[in-house]
Amino acid sequence: xxxxxxxxxxxxxxxxxxxxxxxxxxxxxxxxxxxxxxxxxxxxxxxxxxxxxxxxxxxxxxxxxxxxxxxxxxxxxxxxxxxxxxxxxxxxxxxxxxxxxxxxxxxxxxxx
Amino acid sequence: xxxxxxxxxxxxxxxxxxxxxxxxxxxxxxxxxxxxxxxxxxxxxxxxxxxxxxxxxxxxxxxxxxxxxxxxxxxxxxxxxxxxxxxxxxxxxxxxxxxxxxxxxxxxxxxxxxx
Numbered sequence: 001x002x003x004x005x006x007x008x009x010x011x012x013x014x015x016x017x018x019x020x021x022x023x024x025x026x027x028x029x030x031x032x033x034x035x036x037x038x039x040x041x042x043x044x045x046x047x048x049x050x051x052x053x054x055x056x057x058x059x060x061x062x063x064x065x066x067x068x069x070x071x072x073x074x075x076x077x078x079x080x081x082x083x084x085x086x087x088x089x090x091x092x093x094x095x096x097x098x099x100x101x102x103x104x105x106x107x108x109x110x111x112x
Numbered sequence: 113x114x115x116x117x118x119x120x121x122x123x124x125x126x127x128x129x130x131x132x133x134x135x136x137x138x139x140x141x142x143x144x145x146x147x148x149x150x151x152x153x154x155x156x157x158x159x160x161x162x163x164x165x166x167x168x169x170x171x172x173x174x175x176x177x178x179x180x181x182x183x184x185x186x187x188x189x190x191x192x193x194x195x196x197x198x199x200x201x202x203x204x205x206x207x208x209x210x211x212x213x214x215x216x217x218x219x220x221x222x223x224x225x226x227x
Contacts (some may be wrong), residue, residue, distance in 0.1 A: 007167060032213060034215065036216075041223070043116075043205070043218030092212040098143055098207075098212070099168060
């Protein structure tokens with residue numbers, strides 16, 4: 001089972017910031033938080049990841065709460081092409097363990 | 113970097129036939145994952161390899177499914193015999209390990225239709 005919970009769907013106006021929440025209350029200290037998105041039937045696309053600190057790249061920002069039990073993916077200026085399913089997952093890779101489980105994700109619709 | 117390469121992109125076959133899906137991971141990646149995606153069940157992890165060794169195949173649905181990784185640059189997922197309920201998009205992904213501090217890179221998938 002996925003170790004994260006996300007709202008099934010969200011809407012966002014074009015040009016506005018899209019804030020996608022994720023709950024991972026059972027996360028352990030060495031697990032990273034990852035965000036991916038999937039457009040139509042393409043393969044999931046990596047967006048960003050982090051362990052404890054907030055992260056930013058050219059696609060998005062990731063805000064992780066201090067207790068690490070939840071996070072928010074921020075798309076600063078959503079466009080129509082950001083309409084996709086967004087997946088939040090947690091991952092840790094040991095010498096004999098590297099299971100990466102995807103939940104149902106959040107279907108984001110960017111509205112003109 | 114050519115990314116993860118999967119073949120074929122589309123496969124249509126009749127029930128009972130053998131199907132082989134292929135994956136070439138990114139060079140230097142030592143973890144490989146096979147996923148299946150359907151509308152009903154979403155993205156399901158079937159099996160994953162580390163350094164060409166299968167680590168966990170608990171997601172493989174039945175004995176009809178088998179996966180191999182004979183070397184670091186090639187993996188196959190075989191279904192024999194295929195059934196209509198196997199129709200899905202199958203994705204392969206690769207990654208380095210680094211304790212989990214490395215993203216998975218996905219291929220474009222193989223869309224399998226079993227009639």
